[in-house]
Amino acid sequence: MPRTDSSSTIIQLRILIVEDEALIRWAVAEELSAAGHQVLEAGDAATARRLVAEAREPLDAVLLDLRLPDSSDLSLLPAIRHQSPATAIVMMTAHGTREVMSKASESGVQTIVLKPFTPGELAEGVAKAVGQLGTEPPPPA
Numbered sequence: 042m043p044r045t046d047s048s049s050t051i052i053q054l055r056i057l058i059v060e061d062e063a064l065i066r067w068a069v070a071e072e073l074s075a076a077g078h079q080v081l082e083a084g085d086a087a088t089a090r091r092l093v094a095e096a097r098e099p100l101d102a103v104l105l106d107l108r109l110p111d112s113s114d115l116s117l118l119p120a121i122r123h124q125s126p127a128t129a130i131v132m133m134t135a136h137g138t139r140e141v142m143s144k145a146s147e148s149g150v151q152t153i154v155l156k157p158f159t160p161g162e163l164a165e166g167v168a169k170a171v172g173q174l175g176t177e178p179p180p181p182a
Contacts, residue, residue, distance in 0.1 A: 053077055053078055053079055054073075054078045054079070054101040054102060054167070054171065055078070055079045055081070055096075055098060055099070055100045055101050055102075056073055056078050056079070056080050056081070056100065056101060056102045056103070056104060056167070057080075057081045057082075057083060057089065057092055057093065057100050057102070057103045057104070058070055058073070058080060058081070058082050058083070058104045059083045059084075059085075059086070059088075059089040059103060059104065059105045059106055059109065059117070060082075060083075060084070060104070060106040060133065061084050061085060061106060061108075061109050061110055062106075063084065065106075065133075065156075066082055066084065069104060069163065070082055072160045072163065072164070073167075076164070081096075081100075084109075084110075085109050085110050085111045085112075086109050086110075086111045086112035086116075086117045087111055089103070089105075089117060089121070090117070090120050090121075090124075093120070093121055093124045093125050093128075094124050096124075096125065099125055099127055099128060100125055100128045101128065101129065101171055102128060102129040102130070102131060102167055102170055102171055103121055103125075103128055103129070103130050103131070104131045104133055104154075104163075104167070105117065105118075105121070105130055105131065105132055105133065105150075106133050106134065107132060107133070107134035107136055107141065107145075108134070108136065115141075115144055115145060115148050118130065118145075118148040118149060118150070119148070122148075122149050129151050129152075129167075129170035129171045129172070130149060130150045130151055130152075130170065131150070131151065131152045131153070131154055131163075131166050131167055131170045132145045132150045132152070132153045132154070133153075133154050133156060133158070133163075134153065134154075134155065134156060135155065135156040135157075137153060137155045151169065151170035152166040152167075152169050152170040153166075154166040
């Protein structure tokens, strides 16, 4: 899933995971870290806002749970977009109604990954969101 530049050098992605369920957040962070990415974690919208605002370098992607203790709708999206307009956003949700999916897309979400998801589905969603689907190198033997 890492990006590559024109010389095929692997580039580490900076990814923020915003998920209130600690076990899911941990599993996603482990998977992405093992793939060579730099991972930041937030368990609520307030922490996510702070991490996006304090980021010294732009984030490549934000994996955003729709329902958080302090944000149960799409209200966090404009804050992320304002602070980091070029960041790809992947929505993770178990509440994927047509209305939610439509509003998420209109709000700038590149990809929606429905829970429960496999590590492969998540990796594909992140790759698609950052525009690199199909360019990742084969896994190490």
